[in-house]
Amino acid sequence: MAPFALDMQHPVLLLHPDVNMTILPDDLLGQYGSGDDNFVRTIYEILNQPQQKEPEKHCTHFHYAVDFANFHSHILEGDFSKVVLARCCVEQNMHHLSPLHLFAKACKMYPRLFVALVSAYRCGTWLMATPEVLLEGDGRQWSTMSLAGTMPLSGEQMDFDEPPSPHRHVEHEGIRWSIKNIQEQRFVSTYITEALEQVASDIEEKGPYTMRAGNLVHLRSDFNFTINNRDQLGELINILYPTPAVCGLPKDTARDFIVSNEFAPRCYYSGFLGCLNPDAETHLYVSLRCMRIDKDTCSLYAGGGLLADSDMETEWSETEMKMDTMRNLLA
Numbered sequence: 001m002a003p004f005a006l007d008m009q010h011p012v013l014l015l016h017p018d019v020n021m022t023i024l025p026d027d028l029l030g031q032y033g034s035g036d037d038n039f040v041r042t043i044y045e046i047l048n049q050p051q052q053k054e055p056e057k058h059c060t061h062f063h064y065a066v067d068f069a070n071f072h073s074h075i076l077e078g079d080f081s082k083v084v085l086a087r088c089c090v091e092q093n094m095h096h097l098s099p100l101h102l103f104a105k106a107c108k109m110y111p112r113l114f115v116a117l118v119s120a121y122r123c124g125t126w127l128m129a130t131p132e133v134l135l136e137g138d139g140r141q142w143s144t145m146s147l148a149g150t151m152p153l154s155g156e157q158m159d160f161d162e163p164p165s166p167h168r169h170v171e172h173e174g175i176r177w178s179i180k181n182i183q184e185q186r187f188v189s190t191y192i193t194e195a196l197e198q199v200a201s202d203i204e205e206k207g208p209y210t211m212r213a214g215n216l217v218h219l220r221s222d223f224n225f226t227i228n229n230r231d232q233l234g235e236l237i238n239i240l241y242p243t244p245a246v247c248g249l250p251k252d253t254a255r256d257f258i259v260s261n262e263f264a265p266r267c268y269y270s271g272f273l274g275c276l277n278p279d280a281e282t283h284l285y286v287s288l289r290c291m292r293i294d295k296d297t298c299s300l301y302a303g304g305g306l307l308a309d310s311d312m313e314t315e316w317s318e319t320e321m322k323m324d325t326m327r328n329l330l331a
Contacts, residue, residue, distance in 0.1 A: 001118055001126075001273040001287075004242065004266040005259045013120055025104035057264040059087035061316065067263050068312045074257065075308050082187050083248035083257065085315065086303030088264035089323055091330060092296065099125050099293050102329050109328065110214055114285045116273060123268055125293040129325055131213035132286040134241060134272045139279055142200070142225055146188035146207075148245045148305060149181030149219035150318050153212070175210050175217060182208075184305045185219040188244045191251075192223055195239045199232045200225040214289075214325045233278050245305065246270040246286060267292070269301035291326040300326045 003010035059067075064087050071085045097105075103117040110129040119125040132147045185208055196203050207221030227236060247270075248254025258266075274284040292299040302322035304315045 001120075001123065001268060001271065002241075003268045003271040004246070005255060010267055011122060013118075013123060015118075015120070025107040057088055058090040059264045063087070063263045064316055064319075065312055067261070068306070068315065070261055071257075071306055072310060072312075075306060075310075080254055080257075081249045082184065082244055082305055082307055083254050084244075084246055084270075084303050084305050086258075086262060086264075086266055086270060086301060087319055088269075089300045089302075091291075091298050091300055091327060093293070093298050093330060095330070096296070097330065099127065102127055102291075102293065105329050110325070113213060113289070114274075114283075116285075118273065126268055126287075126290060127293060127326070127329075128273075128287050128290040129214070130285050130288040130290075131211065131218065132245065132288055134243075134274075134284040134286050135237060136281075136283050137227075138281050139230065140226065142227055144192060144196075144223050144240060146185060146192050146221045146223070146243070146245065147211070147218050148185040148188045149177060150304065150321065151175065151177070151181070151217050152321050153215050153217060177210075177219060180307060180309055181219060184307060185221070187249060187305075189221045191244050191249065192240065196223060196225055196236075198239055199229070199236050200227050202226045216321060216325075230278055233282075237284070241272055241286075242270065243286075246288075246303065248305075264301075266301065270303065289322060289325040291329075298326070298330060 001013040001015065003012070006012065064085075067085055067087070071083050074080055075083060099117055099119065103115065106115045106127060106129045113129040113131050114133075115127075115129045117125070117127050133143070133145050136143050189205065189208070193203065193205065203223060203225040205221055205223050208219045209221075211218050211220040227233065242251065242255060244251070247258065268287055269290045271287045272284050273287055274282070276282050276284065288302075290301045292301075300323045302319040304318045304322075306315065
């Protein structure tokens with residue numbers, strides 16, 4: 001589990017599994033409730049241990065407006081072609097739901113997404129349901145994606161499902177993408193193509209097409225490729241991450257600017273996590289749709305990409321829609 005920006009307070013966590021098991025969400029809660037399963041009870045005990053905790057910085061509409069004006073001005077001045085602005089919202093856990101209950105609920109509500117619950121002293125307890133693959137592979141064939149652009153699904157579109165074979169179309173069943181969303185997704189796709197060309201071959205791009213994630217849809221393109229030298233896997237991750245979907249262009253300048261200027265530190269939001277095994281299967285995901293769980297509160301994180309023609313209220317609304325993925329678990 002890696003943070004957005006590595007520092008002493010937010011290290012990369014390498015978690016070596018003691019147990020691998022498969023269990024259904026309902027069975028997880030049932031066994032926890034009955035107390036018959038020692039493994040599940042151990043999980044619950046770990047989640048309730050005291051953990052390292054930072055004070056959350058709740059980003060109000062005012063704080064966001066100040067950040068937006070600052071970030072957007074640097075785009076207009078030519079410092080960035082795109083930069084991502086994120087914020088944190090602190091919500092009360094009114095029902096005092098345990099992390100295990102929230103995790104099981106997220107698994108049932110978001111079957112299309114990668115749902116993860118991570119708890120450790122160094123990072124706290126984080127729950128996420130993310131749609132974005134950073135890197136997947138089996139040691140021979142590898143894949144990644146570019147994911148950018150966001151729209152809500154309306155009532156008549158709620159039965160929408162992404163096409164089983166993603167064939168190169170941007171429009172789908174009444175969903176119409178704006179020029180801004182198409183341009184934002186193209187920025188990410190171009191970046192990934194140029195990054196892969198440094199260490200990979202046989203690069204194939206499929207897309208863009210419309211992908212559903214919860215009650216939102218995004219524009220997605222898929223990339224399949226082979227790595228020239230498997231010893232370059234770490235280099236590939238370093239080249240790919242962070243993509244313009246969570247950072248900006250140029251990458252290093254944008255990340256430094258975000259860390260220095262964003263009102264609320266991102267911590268592990270918009271970092272990445274997953275299983276890393278170069279000799280078998282690797283599944284790494286960008287840490288989106290996140291919440292940090294504390295005793296009585298949950299801190300929700302979301303962001304959006306800013307371009308020259310971005311509008312502050314529209315971008316604020318997009319972060320609200322993204323936070324609803326986690327917020328709906330608290331209802």
